[in-house]
Amino acid sequence: MKKWGEIALGIATSVGGFLDVGSIATSAQAGAKFRFQLLWAVALGTLCLIFLTEMSGRLAAVSRHTVTDAVRERFGATVFMVIVVGVGLSSLLVLGAEIGGTALALQLATGINFKWWAIPVAIAVWLFLWRATFGVIDNGVALLSLITLAFVVAIFRLHAPGGEMTRGLLPTLPGDDRAQFGFLAVSILGASLTPYLFYFYSSGAVEDKWDESYVGVNRVVSAVGMTFGGAIAAAVLIVAALVFAPHGIQVDRYEQAGLMLTDAFGKWGFPLFVGSLFIACFGSALEVALTLAYMCAQGLGWNWSEDQRPRDDARFSAVYTLAIAVSTIVVVIGIDPLKVTNIAMALSAATLPLLVVPFLVVMNDQRYLKDHTNGWFDNGVVIAITTLAFALAVVAIPLELMGGGS
Amino acid sequence: MKRLAHDLLDKQMISADGEKVGRVDGIILQLHQTTAPRVIAVESGIETILRRIHCGGEWLQKVGRWLGVENDGAPAQIPFAKIRTIGIDVRLSLRADEAGTKDWEDWLREKVIERIPGSGKEKKENKK
Secondary structure: OHHHHHHHHHHHHHHHHHOOHHHHHHHHHHHHHHHHHHHHHHHHHHHHHHHHHHHHHHHHHHHOOOHHHHHHHHHHHHHHHHHHHHHHHHHHHHHHHHHHHHHHHHHHHHOOOHHHHHHHHHHHHHHHHHHOOHHHHHHHHHHHHHHHHHHHHHHHHOOOOHHHHHHOOOOOOOOOOHHHHHHHHHHHHHHHOOOHHHHHHHHHHHHOOOOHHHHHHHHHHHHHHHHHHHHHHHHHHHHHHHHOHHHOOOOOOHHHHOOOOHHHHHHHHHHHHHHHHHHHHHHHHHHHHHHHHHHHHHHHOOOOOOOOOHHHHHHHHHHHHHHHHHHHHHHHOOOOHHHHHHHHHHHHHHHHHHHHHHHHHHOOOHHHHHHHOOOHHHHHHHHHHHHHHHHHHHHHHHHHHHOOOO | OOOHHHHOOOOEEEOOOOOEEEEOOEEEEEOOOOOOOEEEEEEEOHHHHHHHOOOOOHHHHHHHHHHOOHHHHOOEEEEHHHEEEEOOEEEEOOOHHHHOOOHHHHHHHHHOHHHOOOOOOOOOOOOO
16 A cells, blocks of 8 residues: 555656646747647646556666666767767756745745745745655655646636647647647647656656566556646646636746636635645655655666665755756846746756657667567657657747747 | 777776776776777876867866875876776775775865865764
């Protein structure tokens, strides 16, 4: 029974994927502008994530090595350094965006400008990582993120049209604004397929001491966790479509998004939105900062564990401390968090192929996976995701320039 | 038979007491005029990686010397004879403190991390 407590890892991971500041923003924008027409992008992102997290969890459970370990060992120092620089840079931006998002939630709650909140938030994130164990972070984020289910409840309270929503699961092109449609589709996929997710999940599995007997648990944890995140992201989109689209409101500032839940919950709507934004961004910030430290420590062979005291893994602790400090600067100098988010998401979409291609090799390595290597279906899925990742990487930057500017 | 780049390079090193002590970042050969070259040691440290990808790395030792890191923070060399087994990981017959791969770690701990409250220096607050 105890093993099912691991579901927390799946849910906490999906918070970083779907409920970070980027996903909330892009889903809300997508719903407001194109109603349900972009639901398919959320569904596709969820499906890809289920497969990739299942694989990273399986790798960790069977081999007790993380994705970073395997990539460094199989692909060598050069590939590892390219990944560290690419993913590292985009993760720093994402971390800045999450700290900014948490600060924005506090601004919405208190009226005090988010720039003033950036440093207190950064210190709180750091203090958590400095003092708490992995289990506390993992379970805490998973538990608190349940507040975001408010978005799902809102769909029912607003009587969403079932038929039109179902049609949104099939991709169709809109009549006009195709550039922005494409931009939002890429943003949604880029925001959910965040590279650091797989690193976090496989590190978490090692932290939680999974072994071969967890292969089945992992399948459920990854599927349930990612579906949870995907469902919330879809709910944000749907609520935005129901609330904003009829009035032609475009969400280009968080203050507008803040009113999303008011139609469904009345005066409780605003606190629920602020609470959701806060938990989602704070949880994601913890996750991204931790992942940066995991990535460096594992790739370079240092000792690492969030469960150790900082003095016992000084380099590991130094990495997240430095990462938080650097990315806070982005927020403090007052760059619009929504802009940072969009750039970070495009960048992370551009680095995605670097992460997915190694799965093809590593997941077929018997030294790591014994008799749990990928079958033909899994490999087919990875090839499909790789193709998608390359397509996203190619179009991400141009679309950012064309669609994001408007 | 072992293929150096495939079977040794980039692997995680685990000390005799079970700690992660860096990766095999480089391999050191001894060249002879008469006999075949021989692997005498493996090297571990960020500087070795940077040299491998032709990004300098010498500056790192200068920084290390300036900061007063032990051995200037130069890459550690572990004699090939101290390698016990080679699998996904490389297991050493050295303890973690004998491997010499923790000069930077030690410096960071003593000079930075331990000076921040709550780092676990005080014995009582084990966070387990």
